[in-house]
Amino acid sequence: MATILPPPSKKQKTADAKRAQEQQEIDAIPDNLGSVRIQFHDAATGAVTGPPVSVPVSDATTKNIELILNTLLGNDGSERLPYRFALRLGNKPDEKNVADITSDIYRSVLKTGLKTTEDILGLEYTPQAVFRVRAVSRCSASIAGHGEAILATQFSPRSSSQMVSGSGDSTARIWDCDTGTPMHTLKGHTSWVLAVSWSPDDTIIATGSMDNTVRLWEAKTGKPLGDQLKGHTKWITALAWEPYHLQSPGNPRLASASKDATVRIWNTTMRKIDATLSGHKGSVSCVKWGGTSYIYTASQDKTVKIWDATDGTLVHTLSAHAHWVNHLALSTDFVLRTGYFDHTGKVPETPEAKIKKAKDRFDKAAMVGGEVVERLVTASDDFTMYLWEPQKSTKPLSRMMGHQKQVNHVSFSPDGLFIASASFDNHVKLWNARDGKFIYTLRGHVAPVYQCAFAPDSRLLVSSSKDTTLKVWDVRTGKLHTDLPGHKDEVYAVDWSPDGNMVGSGGKDKAVRLWRH
8 A cells, every 4th residue: 555656747747858958056055155153062061162163155064064073072084973053043052042054054044144154153063873773674574473453562672682562462472573583472461452661671571451450571581570560440551661760779660551540650579559640530641751750641631740750749730732632752762761771782780880871871861051851742632742841831832733633643853853743644744852843744654644763863763554554754854765565454553673773563464573674
């Protein structure tokens, strides 16, 4: 069911031929504009880097500016980093007063009249991911095993070699992705497995089911850790582990959201309820555990509530949506999910070093203008999304409108600069995570889009849809990178592995598919 374009009509062909004969105007940079002075600022700390540099306008492309900055910072050939630049419009390092430099200074700044060649341009730089993820382009394995549709998938935080999937056949399965074979079947639930979550230290898998219980499993062996966790009176909708740098050693806690309008925090070693967060009036659709000791919950009562994870008290209620809130995402989701595992594959030896590394990674990801900022984006059935900064205000930073139908799923890019939203209007939309401004609509799916996941380097995005395909998009251009047909029915769940090597997907055709480069 991949989309095939109709052949061009006679009118289109003649227009194309005519256009090919004419001399195209080249949108060149005028070479009589002299030079422009640039002062670099570090976006994370706001510190000034080096003296102001004078650059000819005709040569002031992002590539050349990147070279100058690397020279100023003393990065030699092999250590050169890719950077993203934004122009500071005010004096304060404020999020609102920033304009992105896309291709060169002339088109982004001078032509639009933001600044002139007389001004010193304050450019903020943020390093992009050092490693590059290669786009997945082929299905490396299609593994049968589940007896019903697959409802949730997640890769291990350590690497792409293990993945867990939850299914309507009341089991979860752990797959060996290197060989494309099933490793363990997690049996115990008596109804559909709706949520699966891998603990950030790669040791425990939690599953939540339609039978109102949560179960814990040892990730290595697939053996159950004790009996089921009972307490909820209706089914489990979402699970969230306590971030690794906040855990008391040897005692990870888990939050489970349920249709019974409560969220319960479980002490997983004692197997008891630490706290029950009750206050929502409708089913809790999503729960996230933030790195600053807050728990964020979204509900069908149209509100988002923020709780203090230490004592379970309600801190804020964010009410702006006019319909059910379906999903929420944090700007730090990726580092919280992966804990102390990073793209180098080096794992610290001692527990103290592990906590320190997890904390450092979180602080680095959340640092904006010298302070730790955790952003929140919520998606709703009212066709809109809101961007929040709950530490500072209970008013949203921005309202993100444009979808024509319910918004089903949102996710932040790992570098915290983009937001992707998947909707029932067949589109994925890309937004700027700083101010919530719209960037692109990614068109290509011909049926509702269920989920989307960013590659760990934030340069690619994969989406799964009812039209049986996965599509990989280029974030920079907003164009379709690769179409991945292969599933025989709707694709409900998709995940990109934290090391970037693989994409795993599952859906109505009961097979887990693994995609790689």
